[in-house]
Amino acid sequence: MITLYDMPDSGNSYKVRLAAAHLGRPLRRVTMSSRDGSTRSPGFLAKNPIGKLPTIELADGRFLAESNAIMLYLAEGSALVPADSYDRAKMYEWLFFEQYSHEPAIAVRRALFVYEERRHLATPERLAQLLDAGNRALTVMETRLAGHDWLAGDALSLADIALYAYTHTAEEGGYDLALYPGIVGWMARIAALPAHIGLSA
Numbered sequence: 001m002i003t004l005y006d007m008p009d010s011g012n013s014y015k016v017r018l019a020a021a022h023l024g025r026p027l028r029r030v031t032m033s034s035r036d037g038s039t040r041s042p043g044f045l046a047k048n049p050i051g052k053l054p055t056i057e058l059a060d061g062r063f064l065a066e067s068n069a070i071m072l073y074l075a076e077g078s079a080l081v082p083a084d085s086y087d088r089a090k091m092y093e094w095l096f097f098e099q100y101s102h103e104p105a106i107a108v109r110r111a112l113f114v115y116e117e118r119r120h121l122a123t124p125e126r127l128a129q130l131l132d133a134g135n136r137a138l139t140v141m142e143t144r145l146a147g148h149d150w151l152a153g154d155a156l157s158l159a160d161i162a163l164y165a166y167t168h169t170a171e172e173g174g175y176d177l178a179l180y181p182g183i184v185g186w187m188a189r190i191a192a193l194p195a196h197i198g199l200s201a
């Protein structure tokens with residue numbers, strides 16, 4: 001069985017758990033945290049030199065990091081990866097967008113509010129810059145979701161799972177999702193899927 005080195009309240013780790021739930025793939029979970037020093041321990045750095053969660057360990061002892069790479073590994077050949085080459089490329093487009101334009105604003109702003117030890121980094125300038133960047137990312141998503149049920153193609157894909165992870169907690173970072181009705185409807189569609197699990201599952 002695959003082992004997931006997992007941070008329970010992290011959207012990046014949640015992406016892997018949510019994808020695995022949709023795939024019906026059980027994971028053995030090892031709970032860790034960015035806040036207790038465990039990701040900087042020599043033992044963990046030997047598994048993933050960048051010291052980040054999520055990381056998975058395959059049954060044969062190999063390791064794989066980066067949430068979106070892990071999801072792509074788990075979901076290869078499944079319906080979560082569109083068969084059509086254009087739709088598949090659009091899914092990749094959203095995955096790269098998530099890592100460069102979405103997560104660095106929306107996850108980071110949430111962390112400044114949720115994690116006590118980061119509060120000193122929440123200067124007014126930083127909060128304003130992250131609010132602006134996050135709202136730009138949400139507007140890009142809204143533009144697609146105002147007229148479509150799913151981000152890539154016409155079915156749930158890894159693009160939806162990746163973007164759902166931090167979008168659904170964006171209000172904890174001070175973003176007003178009521179401004180984005182297409183996103184709100186899309187989140188409700190995802191949460192209603194039979195295989196769905198919540199962040200704390």
Ligand SMILES: N[C@@H](CCC(=O)N[C@@H](CS)C(=O)NCC(=O)O)C(=O)O
Nearest residue numbers: 010012034039052053054066067068
């Ligand atoms: N690009 C990475 C980001 C992973 C990441 O930043 N993980 C955080 C938790 S959300 C972490 O492990 N931080 C630990 C640390 O920096 O010590 C991914 O998508 O997996």
